[in-house]
Every structure is written in C-alpha cells, then in structure tokens.
Amino acid sequence: MSAEDHAGHEQQQVAVYDRGAAIEQSDAFENPGLPPHRPRQTDLHPEKERRAERQVVGWFLVSMLGTVLAIVAYVAVPIVEGDMTSVRLSNLFLGLAIALALLGIGIGGMHWARQLMSSHEVVEERHPSRGSEKSRARAVEIFQLGDQESGFTRRSLIRNTLIGAIALVPLPAIVLFRDLAPAQDAVEAISNTMWRQGTRLALDPTGTPIRAADVTIGSAFHVIPEDLKDLDHDGGYLDQKALASVLLVRVPLDRLNEQPDRAGWSYDGIVAYSKICTHVGCPVALYEQQTHHLLCPCHQSTFDVTDHAKVIFGPAKRPLPQLPITVDDEGYLIAQSDFTEPIGPSYFERLHHIDEGHIPLSAAETENRA
Amino acid sequence: MTSTATRDTFTSRASNYLDERTSMSTLVATLGRKVFPDHWSFMLGEVILYSFVAILLSGTFLTFFFEPSMTEVHYEGSYVPLKGIAMSAAYASSLDISFDIRGGLLMRQVHHWAALLFVAAIGLHMLRVFFTGAFRKPREINWVIGFVLFILAMAEGFTGYSLPDDLLSGNGLAIINGMVKGIPIVGTWISYLFFGGLFPGVDIVPRLFVLHIMLLPALVIALIGVHLVLMVINKHTQFAGPGKTNDNVVGAPIMPLFAAKAGSFFFIVFGVLVLIASTFTINPIWNYGPYDPSPVSAGTQPDWYIGFADGALRLAPGLESELWGMTLSWNILIPMAVLGIFIVLVMFYPFIEQWITGDKREHHIAERPRNNPTRTAIGSAGIVFYAVLWAAASSDLIATHFRLNVFQVTWWLQATLILGPVIAYFLTKRIAIGLQKKDREILLHGYESGRILRLPGGEYVEVHEPLDEYESWRLKSFDTYEPVMVRPNAKGRITPGTHLRAAMTRWFFEDRISPVTRGELEAAKHDGH
Numbered sequence: 068m069s070a071e072d073h074a075g076h077e078q079q080q081v082a083v084y085d086r087g088a089a090i091e092q093s094d095a096f097e098n099p100g101l102p103p104h105r106p107r108q109t110d111l112h113p114e115k116e117r118r119a120e121r122q123v124v125g126w127f128l129v130s131m132l133g134t135v136l137a138i139v140a141y142v143a144v145p146i147v148e149g150d151m152t153s154v155r156l157s158n159l160f161l162g163l164a165i166a167l168a169l170l171g172i173g174i175g176g177m178h179w180a181r182q183l184m185s186s187h188e189v190v191e192e193r194h195p196s197r198g199s200e201k202s203r204a205r206a207v208e209i210f211q212l213g214d215q216e217s218g219f220t221r222r223s224l225i226r227n228t229l230i231g232a233i234a235l236v237p238l239p240a241i242v243l244f245r246d247l248a249p250a251q252d253a254v255e256a257i258s259n260t261m262w263r264q265g266t267r268l269a270l271d272p273t274g275t276p277i278r279a280a281d282v283t284i285g286s287a288f289h290v291i292p293e294d295l296k297d298l299d300h301d302g303g304y305l306d307q308k309a310l311a312s313v314l315l316v317r318v319p320l321d322r323l324n325e326q327p328d329r330a331g332w333s334y335d336g337i338v339a340y341s342k343i344c345t346h347v348g349c350p351v352a353l354y355e356q357q358t359h360h361l362l363c364p365c366h367q368s369t370f371d372v373t374d375h376a377k378v379i380f381g382p383a384k385r386p387l388p389q390l391p392i393t394v395d396d397e398g399y400l401i402a403q404s405d406f407t408e409p410i411g412p413s414y415f416e417r418l419h420h421i422d423e424g425h426i427p428l429s430a431a432e433t434e435n436r437a
Numbered sequence: 438m439t440s441t442a443t444r445d446t447f448t449s450r451a452s453n454y455l456d457e458r459t460s461m462s463t464l465v466a467t468l469g470r471k472v473f474p475d476h477w478s479f480m481l482g483e484v485i486l487y488s489f490v491a492i493l494l495s496g497t498f499l500t501f502f503f504e505p506s507m508t509e510v511h512y513e514g515s516y517v518p519l520k521g522i523a524m525s526a527a528y529a530s531s532l533d534i535s536f537d538i539r540g541g542l543l544m545r546q547v548h549h550w551a552a553l554l555f556v557a558a559i560g561l562h563m564l565r566v567f568f569t570g571a572f573r574k575p576r577e578i579n580w581v582i583g584f585v586l587f588i589l590a591m592a593e594g595f596t597g598y599s600l601p602d603d604l605l606s607g608n609g610l611a612i613i614n615g616m617v618k619g620i621p622i623v624g625t626w627i628s629y630l631f632f633g634g635l636f637p638g639v640d641i642v643p644r645l646f647v648l649h650i651m652l653l654p655a656l657v658i659a660l661i662g663v664h665l666v667l668m669v670i671n672k673h674t675q676f677a678g679p680g681k682t683n684d685n686v687v688g689a690p691i692m693p694l695f696a697a698k699a700g701s702f703f704f705i706v707f708g709v710l711v712l713i714a715s716t717f718t719i720n721p722i723w724n725y726g727p728y729d730p731s732p733v734s735a736g737t738q739p740d741w742y743i744g745f746a747d748g749a750l751r752l753a754p755g756l757e758s759e760l761w762g763m764t765l766s767w768n769i770l771i772p773m774a775v776l777g778i779f780i781v782l783v784m785f786y787p788f789i790e791q792w793i794t795g796d797k798r799e800h801h802i803a804e805r806p807r808n809n810p811t812r813t814a815i816g817s818a819g820i821v822f823y824a825v826l827w828a829a830a831s832s833d834l835i836a837t838h839f840r841l842n843v844f845q846v847t848w849w850l851q852a853t854l855i856l857g858p859v860i861a862y863f864l865t866k867r868i869a870i871g872l873q874k875k876d877r878e879i880l881l882h883g884y885e886s887g888r889i890l891r892l893p894g895g896e897y898v899e900v901h902e903p904l905d906e907y908e909s910w911r912l913k914s915f916d917t918y919e920p921v922m923v924r925p926n927a928k929g930r931i932t933p934g935t936h937l938r939a940a941m942t943r944w945f946f947e948d949r950i951s952p953v954t955r956g957e958l959e960a961a962k963h964d965g966h
C-alpha cells in the first residue's frame with residue numbers, strides 16, 4: 068500500500084507516505100507564518116516588571132510562612148484522645164498550612180515564568196519519527212550479522228527447541244499458585260453452609276435463639292446459626308457467616324403463596340431465605356414491610372417473600388434459596404437441614420450440588436417479573 | 438558548550454565533575470531547549486503526572502502505619518463508637534491512621550483525593566487526545582500505552598479501596614467474588630484461589646496490598662516512563678495556528694520556561710489536593726464499621742470510576758442458562774462482554790481509523806473536533822454510553838432523590854443506554870458540520886461586526902469584516918478526506934475488505950465540508966460582499 072519511493076534530495080531524505088482517502092488541496096492557502104511577537108506589560112513598563120518581581124518574592128515568602136505554620140500546627144494542635152474535634156482541627160490547620168507552603172511555591176513560580184521569563188516563541192523543526200536511512204540500514208545489517216554469527220535461522224532445530232523451552236518454562240509458576248487456597252476442592256467448599264438439622268436460628272450478631280412466638284408480622288429478622296458464635300475470626304467466623312446468613316419473615320397466611328410440597332418448609336407463616344443475593348452475592352438486606360419484597364441494595368434485584376422469594380425485578384435470575392425450618396420442643400425456631408441448594412451467586416458447577424431433598428419450584432417459573 | 442566554563446565557580450566545577458563521569462552535557466544539549474507547544478488542554482496530562490506523584494508520596498507515608506493483615510484485633514484506639522469491637526488489624530490500623538496519628542487523616546485524604554483526580558484527569562486527557570486526533574500516526578502505540586495506564590489506574594483504585602477492610606470495601610470485594618464466580622469453567626476456582634479459600638477469608642487484604650503497593654505501581658511507573666519517552670521522541674502535537682506546521686513545534690523551550698511552568702504547576706496541583714484534603718472528608722471509613730458479610734446500607738456505591746462497571750451489572754437482563762448440568766450466568770457475562778468490547782474498541786480505535794482513511798502520513802497538528810465530524814460523533818456516542826452506565830450505578834439514588842420508581846428508572850436507563858448514543862451520534866455530527874459551515878461563512882463573508890449602516894435608499898445592512906491573515910489561518914487549514922471507490926486490487930479482484938473499506942469511508946466522509954480555497958475566497962469577494 069505505502070509507496071515508499073524516496074522523493075527529495077541529498078540534504079533530507081523524506082519518505083513519502085500514502086495519503087489514503089485524504090484530499091490533496093491544490094488551491095490551499097499559504098501559512099502566514101508566526102504573527103509578530105506581542106510584548107507583555109512587564110516587557111513595556113519597568114515598574115510593572117519590578118512589581119511582578121516583588122509579587123513572586125512575596126509568594127515564596129508566603130510559602131516559607133506556610134511551612135513554619137505547618138510545624139506549629141503539628142505541635143500546637145495536638146490530637147486529644149477521644150476528642151473528635153481535635154482530630155478535625157489538627158487535620159484542618161496542618162492541611163491549610165501545608166497547602167499554603169505548596170501553593171506559595173507554585174503560584175510564585177508560575178508568576179515568575181509567565182511575567183518575567185522570556186516569552187518569545189521558539190520554533191523547533193520536526194523530523195520524521197522513523198530512523199534515518201543510514202541507521203535503518205545499519206540496524207538491518209546488525210540483525211543479519213547476529214543471525215549469521217549465531218546461526219539463528221540456519222540452525223533451526225536449536226532455535227525451535229529454545230522457543231519451546233522458553234514457552235514451557237512459566238508452567239511451574241501456574242502450578243505454584245495452587246496453594247493460594249487450601250487443598251479442599253473449591254466447589255465442595257462453597258456448596259454447604261453451617262446449617263444442620265436442629266440448628267437453632269439465632270439473632271445476628273448477638274446469637275440469641277429466636278422463639279417462633281416472638282416473630283411478629285412485618286418484622287424481618289437477620290439470622291445466623293446459633294453455633295456460629297463459637298467460631299472466632301481466624302476460625303472462619305466471617306466465611307461461615309457469608310454462607311449461612313438468613314433473613315426471617317412472618318408473612319400473613321392469606322398472603323403466603325406456598326407450593327404444596329414446600330408447605331413443610333415454613334412454620335406458621337414464618338419463612339427463612341438465604342440473605343445472599345443470587346446475582347453477585349450482596350446481602351439482600353432491605354425488607355419492604357407493605358409489599359413483603361426483599362431488595363438488594365447493590366443492584367436492585369427484588370425478591371417476593373410471599374412467593375418463594377422469586378425474582379420480580381433486577382439482574383438476578385434465581386429465587387433466594389429457602390431454609391427449611393420448624394420449631395423444637397421449647398418453641399425455638401430450628402433448621403430442618405442445610406439449604407437444599409447452593410446459596411449465593413450462580414457458578415458453573417452449581418447444579419452438581421443440589422441435594423436430593425431439594426424441592427424445585429413448579430414448572431420453569433422461577434421468576435415473576437414486574 | 439564548545440569553550441568550557443570561563444569562571445571557576447562551584448557550579449562549573451560540579452557540572453564538570455558530573456559530565457566527565459556521565460556525559461550529562463549530551464543529554465542537556467539534546468533536551469535542554471526542546472520545545473513544548475502551549476494549550477490549556479495539554480495541561481491535563483500534567484495533572485495526571487503530578488497527582489500520581491502526590492499519590493506516591495502520601496501512599497508511602499500510609500504504608501509506614503498501615504497493617505495489611507486480617508488478624509482479629511479488638512479496637513482500642515481513640516474513636517469511641519468502635520471501642521472494643523472485633524475487627525481486622527487492617528481496619529484498626531486505618532482507624533489509627535485517621536485518629537491517632539497527626540497528619541494521618543490528612544495523608545489518607547490526600548491519597549484518596551489524588552487518586553480520584555488521577556483517574557479523572559486520565560479520562561479527560563484521553564478525551565482530549567481522542568477528539569483532536571492526537572492518536573494518529575506516529576502516536577498509535579502511545580495511545581495504547583495510555584489506555585493500559587487507564588486500566589491500571591482503575592485496578593490501583595480498586596485494590597486501594599479494598600485495603601481498609603471496612604464494610605463498603607468488603608462489599609465491593611463480595612461483588613467481585615460474585616462476578617468472578619460467574620465466569621464459566623474457571624470462575625469458581627479463580628475466586629477460591631484469589632481469596633485463599635472461602636470468601637472473605639483472611640488472605641485477601643495482604644494479597645491486594647502487595648498488588649497495590651508493589652506490582653501495580655511498578656507497572657504504572659514503567660509505562661508512564663515509556664509514555665513520556667515516546668512523547669519526547671514524537672514531540673508533542675500542536676493546534677493549527679499561524680506559523681505552526683506539521684513539520685515544526687512552536688512553543689516554550691524546556692530550559693527555562695517550560696520547566697518553570699511545569700514545576701510550578703506540580704506545586705499548584707499538590708497544593709490544591711492538600712487544600713481539598715484538609716477541608717473535605719473523603720471515605721469516612723469509621724462511619725461504615727468493620728466488614729461483616731451480613732449488613733449493608735442502602736445507597737451502596739463504588740468510587741465513581743468503577744461506577745460504569747457497577748452500572749453495567751445493574752442494567753443487565755436477569756438471564757441464566759442451565760445446560761447439560763452447567764450454569765451460565767448471562768447476567769454477569771453480558772455486562773462483562775459489553776465492557777470488554779467497549780474497551781477493545783477504544784483501545785484499538787487508532788488502528789481502525791487508519792485502516793479506514795488509509796492515511797499513512799505522520800500527523801502532528803491536533804485537529805479541531807469539528808473538522809472530523811464522524812470521529813467526534815463516535816466519541817460523543819461513546820461518552821453517552823459510558824455516562825449512562827455510570828449514572829446507572831446510582832439508579833437507586835436517582836430514584837430516591839427524585840421520588841421515582843427504581844424499576845422505572847432502570848428501564849429508562851436501559852433504553853437510554855441503547856438510544857442515547859445513537860441520538861448523540863447524529864446530533865454531534867450535525868453540530869460539527871454546522872460549525873464547519875459557520876467557519877466557511879466567516880472566511881468567505883467576514884464576521885458580523887455589529888456595525889449597522891443605513892444605505893442611501895433606506896436599507897439597513899450590517900457590515901461584515903474579514904478576519905486578518907493570522908486569525909483566519911486556523912479556520913482554513915485542515916485535512917479533508919473523501920470516500921474511496923471500490924477498485925480491483927493488483928490481482929484484479931475486489932475483496933470483501935475493499936467493499937467494507939469503501940463503505941466505511943462513505944460512512945466517515947460522505948458528508949463533509951472542504952476547507953475554503955483561494956479561488957473560493959476570490960469569488961466571494963467579487964460577489965460584492
């Protein structure tokens with residue numbers, strides 16, 4: 068495509084490039100050249116020049132003052148323990164003084180440059196970005212010499228085995244990263260939660276068990292397994308909480324639309340759903356009392372608690388997994404089992420970890436969009 | 438520097454000492470009077486560099502006090518509301534930086550504000566380069582490097598945002614975890630390895646810390662270095678103006694004017710950042726509490742520069758497929774793919790445009806956006822696309838502030854995401870062509886002087902004055918292109934590529950305004966105006 072014939076003479080070899088679809092302007096105007104230089108006020112009036120000089124010095128002095136003030140502020144405005152106002156004042160005075168010290172240099176220097184330094188425009192020639200013909204030829208020659216002297220092209224077996232070896236050598240690095248995580252299988256690890264048959268539902272974060280009688284209509288309970296509190300941080304408290312968090316709601320029985328085979332999963336209108344959004348895993352923490360909708364504050368997926376937590380809006384696709392619950396002899400709410408399907412965002416292998424006891428929602432209707 | 442220093446001063450002896458060991462004079466001779474053209478928009482790149490220096494300085498201070506560990510501690514610092522609460526050492530040390538170390542809060546806020554300015558300036562700088570065509574040959578590679586820097590800046594921002602281990606940063610990581618899990622085949626394992634087991638685990642903060650303070654900054658510094666070296670080699674572009682041509686650079690020499698202006702500007706940028714940090718709170722982590730996977734507050738949002746990705750997640754359709762026992766999360770894959778395609782298109786735009794124009798010449802004159810209407814229109818379509826995704830990250834806040842239904846806001850944004858760029862494209866193209874027509878009008882018939890004359894016959898006319906030679910040059914000198922014909926190649930064949938290129942040039946250049954020529958100007962004068 069590019070016609071690389073070399074127009075021009077000895078003094079400057081210019082490669083002529085294809086102009087493509089560009090139109091050649093035959094009748095174009097000539098560049099008028101640089102306009103006459105316009106002197107500044109400081110060039111014309113010595114007293115203005117002297118004033119600018121004083122201003123520059125003034126700004127530099129202001130900067131010095133700022134530096135001193137910053138050190139003064141550091142010492143004179145200490146942080147008093149427990150006193151938030153002292154933190155704010157320390158931040159304010161220290162910051163203002165440092166800003167003054169920096170801006171003094173900046174503004175003074177800029178004023179000097181703009182008002183007092185020579186403002187004459189300087190013209191510099193551009194040269195084509197490509198190297199000179201001489202250096203291009205020399206570069207080609209060097210590569211040829213390198214090839215000849217090493218036999219890179221001629222000894223193709225050496226070259227190809229080298230390329231193969233270099234291509235393979237990063238592989239151990241990939242293997243080395245396996246132990247970033249424990250030896251357990253990743254999919255197994257995220258597929259189960261702490262809920263077991265008989266685990267009491269407890270309040271988050273205190274761990275107080277919940278009696279069915281205390282769950283009033285319209286209130287949402289943030290729930291964790293009772294034995295979660297026995298774990299400490301380093302023992303996986305947050306990890307297990309991220310899997311096992313549950314939202315508990317009592318829905319008026321006339322509003323509760325329950326599939327018959329799931330009727331045994333709720334207790335007297337009390338339903339428990341995983342709190343982890345099936346979209347990307349934010350806690351679905353916003354409960355709308357009037358509509359019994361659960362709203363995810365991250366991406367606005369909305370689930371209908373009266374209807375199996377089906378999706379009625381948003382980027383989530385699957386309903387929130389339901390925790391089968393009942394009550395024990397003392398009237399406390401307990402889990403019948405773990406969740407029957409993996410909680411949280413969908414992942415590739417999810418379907419392999421659906422329990423036998425899982426009761427799918429009827430038909431393919433897992434959503435009920437607005 | 439042929440005859441060496443005449444006076445035996447300390448400076449001359451020191452210079453001589455250095456030069457005899459480093460040949461520094463060669464560097465000074467080559468670069469010392471290098472010329473930089475002047476335009477306010479060229480300042481945006483400088484803002485990036487200087488805010489990056491502010492980030493490095495304040496960030497180094499923070500590393501002296503920050504403890505990148507998720508070991509459980511009970512907070513005993515001076516912020517009363519959180520006393521005794523179990524939290525990670527990372528969060529506790531972030532609180533200590535804020536409340537127990539003088540200047541700690543200031544440095545945290547300088548660091549955060551500087552990071553926000555850094556990304557914002559990168560965005561504006563990229564827009565300037567795009568709309569003026571400053572990415573054209575020989576600067577295509579530097580465009581790509583700059584774009585990689587933009588991605589790295591966002592990665593730096595995200596890793597840094599996650600370090601304090603507060604509620605919001607942990608929530609951001611939860612979203613990343615969910616997105617990664619949506620990747621087919623490898624997603625579950627990548628997430629598992631990344632977090633060192635279950636989410637959130639106890640490894641993620643130290644891992645992100647190493648990325649944030651070592652690997653990513655090393656890449657950023659190296660690429661900024663290459664970016665600047667290439668800028669020096671290519672020399673800066675300049676806008677068309679009298680005396681400015683494609684073969685020269687007109688402006689200020691490095692020694693002393695440009696160095697003085699640039700150096701002063703560094704102090705101004707740094708000073709303004711400290712000023713903002715001392716008066717405006719940013720990221721008050723003490724209000725959010727330590728990370729806990731269960732609570733979350735309404736109005737959850739990432740830092741603004743991640744907003745477009747969060748918005749894409751919000752606008753995505755709720756689709757998933759279950760095929761042969763495998764789950765495919767389209768609600769995650771579609772936004773990822775859309776963003777991926779958007780990024781690839783922007784990154785490789787210089788090569789696409791060059792293939793269309795077929796123009797292999799070097800371009801050192803920055804174009805006025807109006808003089809390339811189609812590119813300008815594509816750019817504003819891109820801006821609208823990005824802006825809608827960005828606004829979508831606040832869909833819930835838009836709904837609550839304007840008392841609207843959040844579902845309807847989302848539907849409206851979905852429609853705007855598709856229609857908005859189309860409307861912006863046509864509007865911009867027409868406006869650009871309109872402005873070109875106005876330029877022509879001014880050149881041919883002069884500008885309206887505001888002087889009204891009453892003619893002997895009673896008619897009123899406004900006197901039009903011609904622009905002088907210097908003022909008019911900017912309006913007269915620009916490149917135009919025309920659609921290419923479909924022609925057989927050397928083998929006598931017409932390939933689909935030829936057809937495509939011809940179609941693309943029609944799309945780009947069918948509607949065009951050519952620069953005024955001397956003949957036209959002469960004709961206009963004789964016309965009696």
